[in-house]
Amino acid sequence: MPTIQLDNLIKRYGEVEVLHGIELEMADNEFTVLVGPSGCGKSTTLRMVAGLEDVTEGEIYVDGKPVSHLEPKDRDLAMVFQDYALYPHMNVAQNISFALRLARRPKAEVHAKVKEVADMVGLTDFLHRKPGALSGGQRQRVAMARALAKDSGIFLFDEPLSNLDAKLRGQLRAELALMSQRVEKNMIYVTHDQIEAMTLADRIVVMHGGYIQQQGSPEALFKRPVNKFVAGFLGMPPMNFLNGEIKEEAGDVFVKGNGFSLRLQDEKAQAAKAHRVREVVLGVRPSDLVFDAEAPSDQALTLDVMVSEYVGAQSVLLCQCGADQVTVEMNSETPMALGQTLRFRITPNRVHLFDRESEDAIQSK
Amino acid sequence: MSQAHEKQNPAFYAIIALLVFMSVGPVLLMFVNSFKLDVDIISGTTGLIFLPTIQNYETALCDILWYEPEHLDFCALKFGGAFINSLIIALISTLLTLVIGCMAAYALVRFRFMGRDTVSLTTLMVRMVPPAVLLVPVFGLWNNEFCLDRDGLIGGFIRDTFGGRGDVCLAGTHSGIILVYVAMNLPFVIWILQSFIVQVPRSLEEAARVDGAGPFQVFFKVVLPLIKPGLAAAAIFTFRIAWNEYLLASALSDRNTRTVPILIVNNMSEFNVEWGVIMATGMLLAIPPIIFTLFASRQIITGMTAGAVKG
Numbered sequence: 127m128p129t130i131q132l133d134n135l136i137k138r139y140g141e142v143e144v145l146h147g148i149e150l151e152m153a154d155n156e157f158t159v160l161v162g163p164s165g166c167g168k169s170t171t172l173r174m175v176a177g178l179e180d181v182t183e184g185e186i187y188v189d190g191k192p193v194s195h196l197e198p199k200d201r202d203l204a205m206v207f208q209d210y211a212l213y214p215h216m217n218v219a220q221n222i223s224f225a226l227r228l229a230r231r232p233k234a235e236v237h238a239k240v241k242e243v244a245d246m247v248g249l250t251d252f253l254h255r256k257p258g259a260l261s262g263g264q265r266q267r268v269a270m271a272r273a274l275a276k277d278s279g280i281f282l283f284d285e286p287l288s289n290l291d292a293k294l295r296g297q298l299r300a301e302l303a304l305m306s307q308r309v310e311k312n313m314i315y316v317t318h319d320q321i322e323a324m325t326l327a328d329r330i331v332v333m334h335g336g337y338i339q340q341q342g343s344p345e346a347l348f349k350r351p352v353n354k355f356v357a358g359f360l361g362m363p364p365m366n367f368l369n370g371e372i373k374e375e376a377g378d379v380f381v382k383g384n385g386f387s388l389r390l391q392d393e394k395a396q397a398a399k400a401h402r403v404r405e406v407v408l409g410v411r412p413s414d415l416v417f418d419a420e421a422p423s424d425q426a427l428t429l430d431v432m433v434s435e436y437v438g439a440q441s442v443l444l445c446q447c448g449a450d451q452v453t454v455e456m457n458s459e460t461p462m463a464l465g466q467t468l469r470f471r472i473t474p475n476r477v478h479l480f481d482r483e484s485e486d487a488i489q490s491k
Numbered sequence: 492m493s494q495a496h497e498k499q500n501p502a503f504y505a506i507i508a509l510l511v512f513m514s515v516g517p518v519l520l521m522f523v524n525s526f527k528l529d530v531d532i533i534s535g536t537t538g539l540i541f542l543p544t545i546q547n548y549e550t551a552l553c554d555i556l557w558y559e560p561e562h563l564d565f566c567a568l569k570f571g572g573a574f575i576n577s578l579i580i581a582l583i584s585t586l587l588t589l590v591i592g593c594m595a596a597y598a599l600v601r602f603r604f605m606g607r608d609t610v611s612l613t614t615l616m617v618r619m620v621p622p623a624v625l626l627v628p629v630f631g632l633w634n635n636e637f638c639l640d641r642d643g644l645i646g647g648f649i650r651d652t653f654g655g656r657g658d659v660c661l662a663g664t665h666s667g668i669i670l671v672y673v674a675m676n677l678p679f680v681i682w683i684l685q686s687f688i689v690q691v692p693r694s695l696e697e698a699a700r701v702d703g704a705g706p707f708q709v710f711f712k713v714v715l716p717l718i719k720p721g722l723a724a725a726a727i728f729t730f731r732i733a734w735n736e737y738l739l740a741s742a743l744s745d746r747n748t749r750t751v752p753i754l755i756v757n758n759m760s761e762f763n764v765e766w767g768v769i770m771a772t773g774m775l776l777a778i779p780p781i782i783f784t785l786f787a788s789r790q791i792i793t794g795m796t797a798g799a800v801k802g
Contacts, residue, residue: 197705
């Protein structure tokens with residue numbers, strides 16, 4: 127399957143530049159997820175790859191060949207749209223086989239392909255229905271089947287699950303993950319939902335404001351975000367940010383802020399020591415805070431519990447730490463009363479430090 | 492359902508009855524009178540007691556009947572020929588208007604080009620010109636400008652094949668009338684179809700492009716089937732105007748290209764108005780538009796785009 131390379135891709139609408147030089151390389155059989163908040167340029171990037179938007183500057187290479195001047199039909203790709211975009215005057219079978227019929231493939235082949243693809247997505251019983259008579263999930267399956275039937279090397283998804291209800295979304299997400307393992311294609315998937323990104327992706331590309339913030343495997347991005355935006359965007363509930371200052375006392379490096387004083391360890395300490403700016407933001411994921419009354423005070427946060435949100439096996443606590451709010455995720459079996467002041471141990475080396483001005487992560491190289 | 496059984500205000504029924512009377516009354520009158528002799532019609536006895544006769548229809552249809560009606564010595568009325576003229580002119584002008592109209596409307600809606608809004612507006616403004624204003628200039632142009640010299644190659648060929656004396660002109664041909672009708676109806680059709688094309692979701696066209704359709708395939712295989720209701724509405728509109736039009740047809744047609752509305756008026760002279768025949772011809776005239784409308788209106792189904800995209 128083809129490799130895709132975006133070389134310094136720029137998109138302008140009139141005077142406004144919405145994409146500022148996107149550089150991206152997608153390897154063979156890779157599931158790439160472009161993720162970011164609304165208006166970050168992720169859909170525009172995808173539509174440029176599809177050929178539905180003109181490229182202002184830069185070039186898209188598929189297998190090393192420039193394609194940005196080609197029509198969508200000549201780019202060897204299939205696409206699933208956010209709003210399904212099914213042809214309402216055709217039944218499911220006709221929708222699925224539209225591309226094949228346009229390519230004038232033999233009837234027997236078209237028939238066999240429709241059957242195969244319909245089996246794959248579980249639509250065999252609905253082949254003669256019109257899209258109007260299908261439910262949302264079924265329509266989304268038809269859209270996927272239509273893309274699958276085309277048998278092209280590149281598979282584009284433009285927020286395909288965002289119109290479905292939560293339960294169906296989870297189910298289809300799992301089916302999609304299964305499908306991506308079975309079919310060997312280069313997939314690009316656009317979403318604003320970080321859970322979809324984390325669960326599906328081989329490689330996540332986080333975009334914000336027309337720039338790529340960071341790309342890499344879900345694990346790498348989760349564990350070593352390069353800036354505050356990526357750190358806050360990935361993970362649910364989102365990371366806690368506390369303003370602090372780096373202070374050195376008797377050889378130890380501390381981050382001190384309103385209501386906490388945390389001793390940094392090992393590489394974090396070295397990175398903080400080497401860093402020029404003293405004003406920092408401390409980032410702690412809610413899951414990295416563990417209830418431990420015995421924890422030493424320089425390895426813990428002392429929090430006032432304000433609200434407890436019970437979500438089954440886990441509870442999410444909204445707490446107050448000085449002037450800042452901190453969320454904590456913990457086992458809901460732990461006895462807990464509102465208004466209590468509790469101590470939570472921070473797992474060492476799971477804290478993140480960001481420069482308060484540039485918002486870049488402070489990491490040792 | 493329960494709403495249907497609610498008692499309505501009597502005034503409501505009165506208004507409905509009035510509206511029904513207003514719309515059905517004249518047709519009914521025409522129908523009844525078409526079966527009367529002129530004597531019965533003129534005599535003013537408005538009653539329904541008369542001896543029905545098909546004599547009027549026989550007179551009207553004399554040139555296509557397989558027998559010779561007893562009451563006629565000479566078949567003056569060429570209804571059959573005029574009917575065929577009407578059909579040719581109305582159908583072809585409707586077809587042309589739709590083909591050109593849907594393409595123009597699509598271009599106006601989807602393509603960006605200089606002066607797009609101006610074009611869109613002026614098409615509607617052309618619609619506001621009354622046909623009577625067109626009459627004199629078109630008559631002059633069709634008779635004097637758009638002619639093929641009788642000694643020329645094509646003009647000579649046409650004259651040798653079809654006969655005639657002078658130059659071969661647009662006036663008096665089917666094409667001449669069709670051309671005027673197309674020009675007259677096109678703005679409105681473009682305007683109607685624009686509003687239908689706007690409703691076709693753009694992502695459908697994008698999906699088709701990704702699926703491998705060229706611009707024309709996108710138009711014919713995706714857009715056109717979806718604006719069928721609009722096409723049907725436009726077709727009904729265009730057909731009825733072309734079928735009923737009198738003014739331009741009377742000026743631009745000749746003996747052989749005369750349409751049915753012109754034929755009807757020929758039954759009036761300074762000595763005699765043959766009401767019976769006029770009514771009978773009127774009844775016959777009304778049949779094709781009714782059939783056409785019934786056929787076309789079956790295409791008007793609401794919710795054609797239902798299920799295309801998430802609403």
